[in-house]
Amino acid sequence: QKEVEQNSGPLSVPEGAIASLNCTYSDRGSQSFFWYRQYSGKSPELIMSIYSNGDKEDGRFTAQLNKASQYVSLLIRDSQPSDSATYLCAVRKGNNNDMRFGAGTRLTVKP
Amino acid sequence: DADVTQTPRNRITKTGKRIMLECSQTKGHDRMYWYRQDPGLGLRLIYYSFDVKDINKGEISDGYSVSRQAQAKFSLSLESAIPNQTALYFCATSDLTAKGGPRNEQFFGPGTRLTVL
Numbered sequence: 001q002k003e004v005e006q007n008s009g010p011l012s013v014p015e016g017a018i019a020s021l022n023c024t025y026s027d028r029g030s031q032s033f034f035w036y037r038q039y040s041g042k043s044p045e046l047i048m049s050i051y052s053n054g055d056k057e058d059g060r061f062t063a064q065l066n067k068a069s070q071y072v073s074l075l076i077r078d079s080q081p082s083d084s085a086t087y088l089c090a091v092r093k094g095n096n097n098d099m100r101f102g103a104g105t106r107l108t109v110k111p
Numbered sequence: 112d113a114d115v116t117q118t119p120r121n122r123i124t125k126t127g128k129r130i131m132l133e134c135s136q137t138k139g140h141d142r143m144y145w146y147r148q149d150p151g152l153g154l155r156l157i158y159y160s161f162d163v164k165d166i167n168k169g170e171i172s173d174g175y176s177v178s179r180q181a182q183a184k185f186s187l188s189l190e191s192a193i194p195n196q197t198a199l200y201f202c203a204t205s206d207l208t209a210k211g212g213p214r215n216e217q218f219f220g221p222g223t224r225l226t227v228l
Contacts, residue, residue, distance in 0.1 A: 008151065034216075042221075043201060044154070044201075044219050046216050088153060088154065098144075098156050098159055098167070098169055099217065100156075100170075101146075101155070103152055103153035
């Protein structure tokens with residue numbers, strides 16, 4: 001079992017719809033959770049971080065964390081074609097531990 | 112100027128050659144990382160360093176070595192390159208005490224595309 005698992009996609013949604021990206025992790029001791037966006041041929045960039053159970057909203061993005069279910073998700077409201085990218089879920093056990101990444105979910109937003 | 116730079120950006124080499132990838136940062140961060148990215152496998156950590164005197168192996172360190180020459184410089188070496196080391200390599204930095212940002216946010220360099228023939 002991979003430490004961080006994501007559906008590879010591709011996930012296709014129409015412009016203006018809600019895109020829902022999911023991630024599960026295996027280490028119950030994980031404390032920090034991150035979503036990175038990576039455009040084709042570019043480096044990953046952080047878009048959301050979450051540390052506590054529940055929802056965290058930032059503009060059109062909402063991260064959701066459920067530690068009991070070992071599940072973290074990212075919702076993108078009012079999806080735009082510019083949101084088309086691969087979204088990487090990353091998990092860290094503690095501040096002095098390394099980060100583990102999922103393989104990423106490729107999202108396509110169609111005009 | 113980019114905060115995290117990597118050289119070279121592209122490299123084609125032959126099996127058995129020694130290769131060095133370099134990373135420099137102007138962010139003043141203590142922590143630096145080397146990852147490789149392969150299709151379908153995501154980012155995998157090769158080595159990381161929390162300061163100049165601290166080097167740690169990641170998930171896939173076999174076949175690689177690193178050198179932290181200074182706070183701002185972290186080099187990755189492939190002592191004898193093999194074809195399955197063909198990948199996109201990323202350097203990243205982070206600062207545990209970053210002000211105004213999330214804990215341990217990692218900032219990535221532009222990547223080095225390495226092909227081993």
